[in-house]
Amino acid sequence: MKIEQNHIQDTNKKDLTSHQEHFDFLSNSLTKKGVDVNKIISKLQDFQVAIPSWALGAGGTRFGRFSFYGEPSSLEQKIQDVGVLHTLTQTAGAVSLHIPWDIPQDYNAIKEIASGLDIKFDAVNSNTFQDQANAKESYKYGSLSNVSQAVRQQAIQHNLDVINIGNKLGSKSLTVWLADGSCFPGQTNFQTALQNTESSLKEIYKDLPTDWSMLIEYKPYEPNFYSTVIQDWGTSFMLANACGEKAFSLVDLGHHLPNSNIEQIVSILMSKAKLGGFHFNDSKYGDDDLTVGSIKPYALFLIFNELVYGMENNPANPDLAWMIDASHNVKDPLEDLIQSLEAIQEAYAKALLIDQNKLKQAQLNHDVVKCQEILQNAYRTDVRPLLEKARLERGGALSPINTYRALDVRNELIKERGRNTVATGL
Ligand code: LRH
Ligand code: MN
Ligand code: MN
Numbered sequence: 001m002k003i004e005q006n007h008i009q010d011t012n013k014k015d016l017t018s019h020q021e022h023f024d025f026l027s028n029s030l031t032k033k034g035v036d037v038n039k040i041i042s043k044l045q046d047f048q049v050a051i052p053s054w055a056l057g058a059g060g061t062r063f064g065r066f067s068f069y070g071e072p073s074s075l076e077q078k079i080q081d082v083g084v085l086h087t088l089t090q091t092a093g094a095v096s097l098h099i100p101w102d103i104p105q106d107y108n109a110i111k112e113i114a115s116g117l118d119i120k121f122d123a124v125n126s127n128t129f130q131d132q133a134n135a136k137e138s139y140k141y142g143s144l145s146n147v148s149q150a151v152r153q154q155a156i157q158h159n160l161d162v163i164n165i166g167n168k169l170g171s172k173s174l175t176v177w178l179a180d181g182s183c184f185p186g187q188t189n190f191q192t193a194l195q196n197t198e199s200s201l202k203e204i205y206k207d208l209p210t211d212w213s214m215l216i217e218y219k220p221y222e223p224n225f226y227s228t229v230i231q232d233w234g235t236s237f238m239l240a241n242a243c244g245e246k247a248f249s250l251v252d253l254g255h256h257l258p259n260s261n262i263e264q265i266v267s268i269l270m271s272k273a274k275l276g277g278f279h280f281n282d283s284k285y286g287d288d289d290l291t292v293g294s295i296k297p298y299a300l301f302l303i304f305n306e307l308v309y310g311m312e313n314n315p316a317n318p319d320l321a322w323m324i325d326a327s328h329n330v331k332d333p334l335e336d337l338i339q340s341l342e343a344i345q346e347a348y349a350k351a352l353l354i355d356q357n358k359l360k361q362a363q364l365n366h367d368v369v370k371c372q373e374i375l376q377n378a379y380r381t382d383v384r385p386l387l388e389k390a391r392l393e394r395g396g397a398l399s400p401i402n403t404y405r406a407l408d409v410r411n412e413l414i415k416e417r418g419r420n421t422v423a424t425g426l
Helices: 005-013 016-032 037-046 075-089 107-116 149-169 190-206 233-243 262-271 297-313 333-353 356-364 368-380 384-393 400-406 409-417
Strands: 050-052 094-099 120-126 173-177 213-217 247-252 275-280 321-324
Touching: 005 400, 016 037, 016 384, 037 333, 037 384, 050 075, 050 120, 075 094, 075 107, 075 333, 075 400, 075 409, 094 149, 094 321, 107 149, 120 149, 120 321, 149 173, 149 190, 173 190, 173 275, 190 213, 190 233, 213 233, 213 275, 233 247, 233 262, 247 262, 262 275, 262 297, 297 333, 297 356, 297 368, 321 333, 333 368, 333 384, 333 400, 356 368
Parallel strands: 050 094, 050 321, 094 120, 120 173, 173 213, 213 247, 247 275, 275 321
Antiparallel strands: none
């Protein structure tokens, strides 16, 4: 299924007048306040978020999985689905692969499909949380942290293989997330597990191409429920520092204990030039992997405020690898991802409205009320016409969700791929 430009233009037509009215009203009032509207629009257009290959089918839970039908079952089809998202939203210009779920058969063919859809290959993810068919060693008791040298070596080699695959596709970063940890007190020695992890990561780092970065993701629990080796940003930061200047922490919004101040974590990591990647999702209880902005949109906005501040004020921090890391149980995955992309752009646009100079002045004056007013005025602005304009100028849909439905994309995919589809991945 390939969405053609004229399909988008046709469905945009009926909403063009009302979009223009809303846009003019907002643009005038923002301009009067001294906001450079065109600058915000071009920042929105430049902000591209990678889609993980594993989010394009129904994720399910350990209790069951309900198919949406027409799901992609090959890497080619996954990239085509990202193409659908990118054509409609103009925001999903990259895909993130998980190895071995996504090993390309024909590299040139894959690269051709991706470049035809204007999609880049973002970070590649290694998988040492599942045993692979015919693997000699098992990760049941850990991978890079394992007490067995042979298991660690197998996990190190897997990461090197992943770098090799990513290199052939044009990726520039490796994301390492470890499930390693323990389920019961006394099961492992915390210090040994961390030391082993550090030396394994250093082995991988040694072979990282010079223009690559290594992103170290943390998570407090699950699948291990007593301890996790890389449990928090401090541990990930320590490991990134131990590896070297090409290693960074990766923040996944779902990987924090309840009520953690994620915006502060983001801010501190950026001030130390160590924030390398970001996984968007939302959650109520744990690593729920829900639609971005569906539960705590204000927290997302506050996080974006720090990201925007960091991108302006911490030039030593690298460009971030942005990715959605969500799972879909009851919604059509493509619709869910469209909603997530919209929520990300919305939070970003609102954060860009914050007058950082005024905020700084109010902070220096200890005018706490004004500080809050500045943030909340930005948050309460309906920025959707800016998002629409950003998409429209790039040939995207005014309303990606409405166009997706008007074009009956899911049924077209079912016609092409059949009902009995199982996406590879989680
Ligand atoms: C772990 C995680 C990590 C994995 C992905 C499948 O919970 O967030 O990023 O690679 O999910
Ligand atoms: Mn993640
Ligand atoms: Mn996760």
